[in-house]
Amino acid sequence: MNQEKMAVMEQKIDSDYRNIAGIAVQKDGRLLYENYFNECTAASRVHVYSVTKSIVSILIGIAVDKGYIKSAEQKVLDFFPDYRIKKREKTIQNITLKNLLTMTAPYKYRSAPYTKYFTSDDWITFTLDLLGGKGEIGKFRYAPLIGPDILSGVLVKATGQSVLDFAAENLFRPLGIIPPGSVTFGSKEEQMAYNQTKTISGWACDAAGTHAGGWGLTLSPLDMAKIGQLYLDSGLWDGKRIVSEEWVRESVREHSCWEEENLRYGYLWWIIDDQEQAYAAMGDGGNVIYVNTAKRLVVSIASLFVPKPKDRIEFIKTYLEPAFEK
Template sequence: MINLSEFHRYVAENQPNICQVTVVHHDRTMINDSWNGYQEDDTVHTMSVTKSVVSLLTGIAVEQGLIGSIDDYVLDYFPDYKIKRGEKTIQKVTLKNLLTMTAPYKYKSEPWSKICVQEDWSIAALDFLGGRRGMTGEFQYSTLGIHILTGIIARESKMTTVDFANKYLFEPLTIAPRKMYVAPDAEAHKAFTVGKAPKGNIWFSDGKGVGAAGYGLCLSAEEMSKIGLLCLKKGVFHNKRIVSEKWLEESTSARLCCGEKFRDMKYGYLWWIIDEKEKSYAAIGNSGNVIYINPKNRLVAAVSGYFKPTVFDRIDFIKEQIEEKLKNK
């Protein structure tokens, strides 16, 4: 059993950047608490939690027929793109490669200064897709490269990514609509990324109005818990089908092992697989932002945090301070 006052004190003393925690266990909200001056409906920049939300949006786009198949080649959706001279690999890259982080890129570290100054980040990311090494099947974690996915959703739906998400995901989840936020300059971009104050209902976007696919979405822990509940209920929320059960099953199944750098976790379609036996999985972002789903225990735990780099113990925190204690309830 969780003593709420003890839990609040533990978080304040041991997880100082946590802003909110929402926990739902067997359809009951067990924890809905806040720290660091945050209110229940304040939002944080969830960082790479955004990626898993984009996975859901991709599944919705597939279900609607906007995307034919994730086995389609990326360039099928950019017929006017001019391939660089000598570049052959890009023609072999599929949407599945983007979703599983097995797409090859022509860089060792993410080229923020070269992509984020462009108006159309999807085209700028395409310029870095491919390379001489070819299709290796290796895991190459990317935050900027997968912007191509939100670019495809915007192109095929004829809507901004944010409007698409509002209509087909957030509104059905009773999450307030997000608004696009385009940083006027590099300084504002950095301030958005590392700022510790609440963000508002926004999604960082490029100059074309395409929401960043790898980061940039701002949510509260309670809102993240609704996304977790949608997944726990196999794509249904308040008796309404939002995402197909088949897509959720596919996207949260382990596709490859990510190595020691990533704590030997496995990866699905922009979801981290925590425990294959329990079929638990999570959306994980920098600063320890997490949506954790364990179907076996009927548990959803959502944690929001202000910017603090290299927080690597948040899943351990959820398992030890929340999941284990609820098992003993």
């Protein structure tokens, strides 16, 4: 580590990235740096928002590996045979899991109906009712919250387990991550408090018990670093296969692009840099799992929510990576 550059990095956190809760940096599988801010500790768990999506992507991959799901090309409605398609609705019948994983599925809403979503007892049916419409399949449309829950429903239907139970058995416990508990909200105030939590180990779910696919999971920086290391090591953990190398490779290569923002997308992972094979799971508020394959580097940053946080990838590239170069 370059101590001078490390000091500059930490000064930058104090001045411009003050909502950071904790950072972990690993190189070649060794933990080189671990630090906490805002009265957080190694025991703290924070809501990582859309990092949850990348966890769900891994779970879909594991379900494919185990034969619960045939492939990413399988049609969404294969898993919901009892779902009643509305009259003249044809688009939804052709949407695949890959469309959900790459954010290339169309939806009927222009402005996301978040209030109705959060007060719904069944997020899956609510979201299925909004899937399809007149939009074009294959065109990128980022769905922050209303959309990924369908993948949670797919996991439940395919595996016969809750998303949390499947994750605990096949991902969390094998990586030494203590499985969180299920969390439901009785009010808007409870949900807002959860967004700022430092102490709750949880995964948000609806009244039907289905866990959120696009948000709602709390993790620590070390938990997040383990996920990043798993992907850096192509799906292996301590020599044991957790998810197939093929799924990891497909997850972190470009499948679609958010052209307006010049952001490229894999299977619920963001593609950062082709030359260094860098990619990231990113969540609102500045939560990130960053993997740089060329440098054998994993960076995890857990952050307390603030609106419009400063870019964490810019922070990593400008201040953090230089501090760990020889």
